[in-house]
Amino acid sequence: MEVAVERLPAPSVSRVRSYVKNLDAQMEGGIPVGSIVLVCGRPGSMKSSLTYSMLHNQAVKEGRRGLYITLEQGRSSLTRHLHHIGLEADATDKVAIVDLSALRKSFSDDAPGDQVNWLEAIVAQIRSYKALLGCELVAMDSMSALYSLHEFQNPRRELFYFFEGLRDLQVTTFLISEMYDPEKDIFARYEVEDFLADGVVHLKVDRSEGQSNLYLGVVKMRETRHNRNYFPLIVDHEGFEVVTD
Amino acid sequence: MPDLEAQIVDYMRPLFGEFAATAFAQQKAKLGMGEHQLTSDQYEALVEGIRTMCNQVAGPTVADRVYTGLIALVREAP
Numbered sequence: 336m337e338v339a340v341e342r343l344p345a346p347s348v349s350r351v352r353s354y355v356k357n358l359d360a361q362m363e364g365g366i367p368v369g370s371i372v373l374v375c376g377r378p379g380s381m382k383s384s385l386t387y388s389m390l391h392n393q394a395v396k397e398g399r400r401g402l403y404i405t406l407e408q409g410r411s412s413l414t415r416h417l418h419h420i421g422l423e424a425d426a427t428d429k430v431a432i433v434d435l436s437a438l439r440k441s442f443s444d445d446a447p448g449d450q451v452n453w454l455e456a457i458v459a460q461i462r463s464y465k466a467l468l469g470c471e472l473v474a475m476d477s478m479s480a481l482y483s484l485h486e487f488q489n490p491r492r493e494l495f496y497f498f499e500g501l502r503d504l505q506v507t508t509f510l511i512s513e514m515y516d517p518e519k520d521i522f523a524r525y526e527v528e529d530f531l532a533d534g535v536v537h538l539k540v541d542r543s544e545g546q547s548n549l550y551l552g553v554v555k556m557r558e559t560r561h562n563r564n565y566f567p568l569i570v571d572h573e574g575f576e577v578v579t580d
Numbered sequence: 581m582p583d584l585e586a587q588i589v590d591y592m593r594p595l596f597g598e599f600a601a602t603a604f605a606q607q608k609a610k611l612g613m614g615e616h617q618l619t620s621d622q623y624e625a626l627v628e629g630i631r632t633m634c635n636q637v638a639g640p641t642v643a644d645r646v647y648t649g650l651i652a653l654v655r656e657a658p
Contacts, residue, residue, distance in 0.1 A: 428641040438599045463594030
């Protein structure tokens with residue numbers, strides 16, 4: 336007897352649109368919900384702006400609540416910078432910018448300090464924020480700032496549990512990561528973060544012939560067939576756009 | 581009302597995390613409130629001060645939400 340084998344469609348994955356013009360079409364419509372994505376690049380590559388714009392657009396256009404945790408840049412400095420690229424943080428109350436740098440500065444003398452396991456504390460705090468604010472998207476700016484607080488004994492092991500902790504929260508998370516080596520594409524300090532993350536978005540600055548051009552590449556995105564090219568990235572008052580032609 | 585103070589610190593914890601107890605103590609000191617028993621009016625002034633701190637950390641939306649919860653705690657306290 337011949338048995339007809341039905342080809343079942345792949346289970347559909349809910350996705351978060353990046354609202355970077357032309358980019359979502361390069362990755363099956365967006366980032367899988369619940370992913371942990373590293374947004375990495377060298378200083379000045381617009382990591383914070385791009386990440387905030389994703390949260391902002393998700394809030395304004397889809398009503399998804401977001402949480403942007405800044406560990407280094409102050410809240411007012413960040414909102415002023417966002418204003419310059421046409422993003423008004425006050426335009427929505429659905430994205431909370433939580434300035435942990437203000438707390439660090441205010442309580443530097445009385446801070447709990449070295450006895451705190453900052454990796455665990457941040458996960459616990461995001462869990463609390465999720466309960467308080469109901470956020471579906473979280474950004475943490477930046478991993479370098481977090482690393483400056485946390486004293487690692489075994490980075491590989493501790494980062495594994497940090498990522499697992501974030502994954503258990505069932506929110507889509509963006510971790511902003513500074514790249515320091517000018518010669519190599521090392522996406523984060525301990526070189527395991529890109530293995531642990533579900534996605535890696537790399538912002539590259541090409542400085543040549545007196546010009547500085549930005550490129551965006553999706554290096555990795557689990558559960559997604561994505562284009563691996565680096566595309567020129569443009570930002571103006573209408574938002575971010577990659578040039579795919 | 582030490583129980584009330586513990587409740588206030590617990591309520592601050594989601595936003596202030598590890599800094600909740602320190603933030604509470606610092607706010608009390610800033611308003612010149614010592615270890616003595618606070619009156620209801622003093623607790624309300626303390627909650628206003630915490631609202632200002634929340635505003636600096638997380639903006640007005642979150643500050644208002646925390647304030648609403650804290651003021652209810654203070655007013656419902658026995």
